Amino acid sequence: MTQLILYNVFNGLIIGAFYALMALGLSLILNLSDVINFAHGGFLAVGAYLAYALIPFIGFWGALVVAPILTAVLGLLVERVLIRPLYGRDVLYSLLLTFGLAYMLQDGTRFIWGPQTLPFSVPDWLSTPLSSQFFFLTGYRLFMVLLVSAAVIALFLILRFSRLGIRIRAGTRDLETVSALGVNVRMLRSLNFGVGIYLAGLAGVLAAGMLGLQPTMGDSLIMPSFVAIIIGGLGSLPGTLVGGLLIGVASGVTSVFFPSASDAVIYIMMGIVLLIRPRGLFGEEGRF
Amino acid sequence: MPKLTAKLAFDIVVWALLATMPYWLDQLGGYTQLGSQILVMALAATALNFLLGYTGMLSFGHAAYFGLGAYGLGMTIKYLAGGTLSGMLVGVVVGTLAAALIGMLIVHLRGIYFAMVTIAFGQVFYFIAFRWDNVTGGDNGLAGFHRLPVSLGFATLDIVKNQITFYYFVLAFFAISVAVMAWLLRSPFGRTLLAIRENERRARFLGIPVDRHIWLSWLISCFFVSLAGALYGLLNNFADPHALRWDQSGVFIIMAVLGGMRSFWGPLVGAAIYVVLQDYLSSLTQNWMSFIGLFFILIVLFFPRGMLGIIRRRVAS
Numbered sequence: 001m002t003q004l005i006l007y008n009v010f011n012g013l014i015i016g017a018f019y020a021l022m023a024l025g026l027s028l029i030l031n032l033s034d035v036i037n038f039a040h041g042g043f044l045a046v047g048a049y050l051a052y053a054l055i056p057f058i059g060f061w062g063a064l065v066v067a068p069i070l071t072a073v074l075g076l077l078v079e080r081v082l083i084r085p086l087y088g089r090d091v092l093y094s095l096l097l098t099f100g101l102a103y104m105l106q107d108g109t110r111f112i113w114g115p116q117t118l119p120f121s122v123p124d125w126l127s128t129p130l131s132s133q134f135f136f137l138t139g140y141r142l143f144m145v146l147l148v149s150a151a152v153i154a155l156f157l158i159l160r161f162s163r164l165g166i167r168i169r170a171g172t173r174d175l176e177t178v179s180a181l182g183v184n185v186r187m188l189r190s191l192n193f194g195v196g197i198y199l200a201g202l203a204g205v206l207a208a209g210m211l212g213l214q215p216t217m218g219d220s221l222i223m224p225s226f227v228a229i230i231i232g233g234l235g236s237l238p239g240t241l242v243g244g245l246l247i248g249v250a251s252g253v254t255s256v257f258f259p260s261a262s263d264a265v266i267y268i269m270m271g272i273v274l275l276i277r278p279r280g281l282f283g284e285e286g287r288f
Numbered sequence: 289m290p291k292l293t294a295k296l297a298f299d300i301v302v303w304a305l306l307a308t309m310p311y312w313l314d315q316l317g318g319y320t321q322l323g324s325q326i327l328v329m330a331l332a333a334t335a336l337n338f339l340l341g342y343t344g345m346l347s348f349g350h351a352a353y354f355g356l357g358a359y360g361l362g363m364t365i366k367y368l369a370g371g372t373l374s375g376m377l378v379g380v381v382v383g384t385l386a387a388a389l390i391g392m393l394i395v396h397l398r399g400i401y402f403a404m405v406t407i408a409f410g411q412v413f414y415f416i417a418f419r420w421d422n423v424t425g426g427d428n429g430l431a432g433f434h435r436l437p438v439s440l441g442f443a444t445l446d447i448v449k450n451q452i453t454f455y456y457f458v459l460a461f462f463a464i465s466v467a468v469m470a471w472l473l474r475s476p477f478g479r480t481l482l483a484i485r486e487n488e489r490r491a492r493f494l495g496i497p498v499d500r501h502i503w504l505s506w507l508i509s510c511f512f513v514s515l516a517g518a519l520y521g522l523l524n525n526f527a528d529p530h531a532l533r534w535d536q537s538g539v540f541i542i543m544a545v546l547g548g549m550r551s552f553w554g555p556l557v558g559a560a561i562y563v564v565l566q567d568y569l570s571s572l573t574q575n576w577m578s579f580i581g582l583f584f585i586l587i588v589l590f591f592p593r594g595m596l597g598i599i600r601r602r603v604a605s
Binding site: 030086089093101226227260 | 348393394397400408411412420538541542580581585587588592
């Protein structure tokens, strides 16, 4: 029993790490540009498929580095052409646009690579279990957790110390003042969007190694990411991180005792948070 | 006697077209069932627009209540041996009750936060329908129920086989619902909703209980969406889990935007265009999703005011 619970907690942490990686990207874009990026799941799938296409040429490690960058470049392009005209307009429009984009990305990957699940091979030494007692602890899973942690730490360091990061944080608070101080806000929004999409691409490559490739692979991750942001509190990136891990573990533990409720439990948690603390766990008072 | 204005003339044209639709739709290459589908979708989109266009609240989770209407109806007919009307009643009550409860949690949220929370809550029912498969049919949807003849006391409506009778059955509900919504919007209550949309802070200063008004508007909107959902269940003799998903919510919104969300008839126009286009595209190509997606993007970039919005602007200038 202990092993079973441990297994599910660990599993939940991994899933939670994915949610967090997705949600951090969404949250960055949401906080600075007021855009709910519905196509985030689509970008995740694009990242995964790009890695799949690149592996024969540059191997797993090369793909792990290059695929998210290519995804981010696609994201920059999309931001420049489609999303930039919508800044300052009703939230409705960017939401509908990214919704349409999500359809196109999903159908596009299906058109190119087919609807069936494709296998995604990771290096052998990563996929062997590390110990026979804790069979679930494969190298790949451990590796994923480490890589996600590294990415999250890097993100927070960038936001804390780099000029770009400081501007992003300042822009989240008061974009008008930041603009008045001479910062190129358009560029700032573009770069910020690119960073968000990079995280989605990275999550895609990692998810492909665990779940395989499917055009709809982003769908099951995007809703929990919304929930993670709401539970953590809009406007707070640490909140988003905590929210993602929290719902991951919660659904993992629930699947031990009551498997059919493992999806629903995160929404119940969201309901409770909204009831008791409408701004979310780490949200600022009065921002929304 | 109201003056014969452009507005009234337009109303008369709309009603005349709707009342005669089964008799000219076939000639244009459509079929009666498509007409019924347009009405159902138009009802849902008009109900959504009550909240979106006239109260200024963006809900991206209306599919949940649409789907609850369909499932409530289907389960009543299938498991409780209910009739068509009692099934519809159950569907509408279930959808509206769920909306009332969730509404209490979310009415004090605004803007982007409101949109996100409605998206997330909308998914709860999708997962329930998806997971609880021995009752709801899971991913395959709830099949095995059929609409039944409706007895009016003095006559029996054969809506089972006769598509044209069913069309008029749907039209009757559509007409009553739309009339009620139009009446509500012209009442002091509706004017208050407009005031909230235009300037919430000022409305609050005037002593209007804003949250309660938004909750009521949400409830009215969800009530009519569940009714549309129940009719949708009747139309297809089927309840589909995808009718509960966020995709469907997005479709309702695009209908409202496409037609023009500041116009009362906008959602009807949008629904008609969307339903016909989707029917046409999905018979033409496997990749209709790409085209619909592109269509969304083009509308947002080039026609954000919608069809009627553009026409109205032309007329005004």
